[in-house]
Amino acid sequence: MEGEPTSELVRAQLRRLRLNAELSQEEFGKLVHFSGSQVSAVELGQRPLDRFFLKRADEVLKTGGLLTSLLKMAERAGQPSWFRPWLEAERDAQQLRCYHPTLVPGLLQTENYARTVIRADGMLSDGEVEKRLAVRMDRQSILVQPQPPQLVAVLEEYVLRRADESFRGLMIQQIAHLIECAEQTHISVHVIPAEISIHVGLAGPFTLARGGDGGWVGHLENQLGGATIDNDEEVATLLTRWESIRSEGLPHRQSVELMKEVMMSWS
Template sequence: MVDEQDGRARDDQRGERPVEAPLIEFIRAQLRRMRVAAGLSQDQFGRRINFSGSLVSAVETGTRPLDARYLTLADRELDTGGLFMELLRVATRDGQWFRSWREAERNARILRTFQPNLVPGLLQTEAYARTVIAAGSRLTEQEIDRRVAVRLERQAILTRELPVQLFAVLDATVLGRLIGTRAIMREQLDHLVAMAELPNVDLLVGPAGIGMYAGLAGPFVLAAQEGNGWLGYLDNLLRGQIVTLPDEIDSLQEAWECVRSEALPRQHSLDLLKEAAKTWT
């Protein structure tokens, strides 16, 4: 489920771009080194793998997350024997993949997220997040504490000086699903009401009883990057997947338009959130 993995990226001492996991940094450095060794400019390399030179630059400098499609083509063009994809598999196994998405999330101008099962991580209270992270897991208390802290830190993008514009659609069943205790649910619903009243948060609810619609296929996030187009993020029980291919992004955008059209208007959604909060008293 989207948001159920949290990375460990930390801001560097200057408060600039967060430091990436060492293996992710290594992959980026080797991409650049091998491209230069092949005598190719960023534009030339981009043309050979059907990407723009500016995207090649964004990948190498860390302003765009790594993705499997790019690395597969880089392996083929640079004749690495599959080195970069193997390194990516190791990074995924070690939980470093999500750190790249956190970077994209932090740098996004706009986020669009749909969640049919749970409150999105960016809108979770501490108690709700702790219950979700601990559920059915074998994590130690220390690891649970760490993941909760990371999730809460991610939420700073909504209240910083230049906040991200968040558009979120929740399925109505999320409001009635008991997570933890009734007190946790009341706190969480009150928090959703408060967040929905922020000028940069557009929180909509898909009403109960509308039947089958595209969003029920699963949760997803879309992030608009300054100068780098849209990125998508999917998640499952094993790992996350960053989506960059144009046709796949188009499919996610179509799914977004579908769930957005099914949702109640903003004020009606806010009224529903307030009514739902009362039921947990």
């Protein structure tokens, strides 16, 4: 989209702010705990933009978090065109309803869990994994803003129990995070017990977002990416399926107790 920040703009702003502060690359590097050559490499695009570096730069240059915010915006702008409409809908949502049959929903994933899920795609480089991870973690910021959306998430008990020995520590951390999230007034997590073997949700994951105008938008995930759904008839179908899926989940208190039970079994 025209006017959206890019990584080049972030670099240009960094250089402008450093020069306005009358700091050489060496002087600035000492303040942010980088060498002068590393600062030069960042400004010239020879070194990837680093969140820790930009956070320190914001502190040293007293920007009020400008550089970190620009990086987040640039990462969003770098997302595929099919994903941008959903990012906007999710960011502006007053209510969110999400269901996933095989994974913890992205908005409730820990950083370690999310990195493991993204890294499962062997076609991605380490840099691309970290880039996608940063965007996913940034998306979660909507849940801690002053007026967060009401989020209702439904997941399968199998999702909590599916882990080998090397995955157990990660799952304990992830389930503890789900329980912590479920204790917040604007987040509700419901677990569909394993004995419910067949229901309409198993056809695939989806999320629904209700905007300030009261209208709903849906998002479907698939192996090649996803699609934003704004057709009234299709959205109505997703809303109907959501009600069916939600009815299969355990009530709030029982869901939390089940999550605690699974976490204890892993430990």
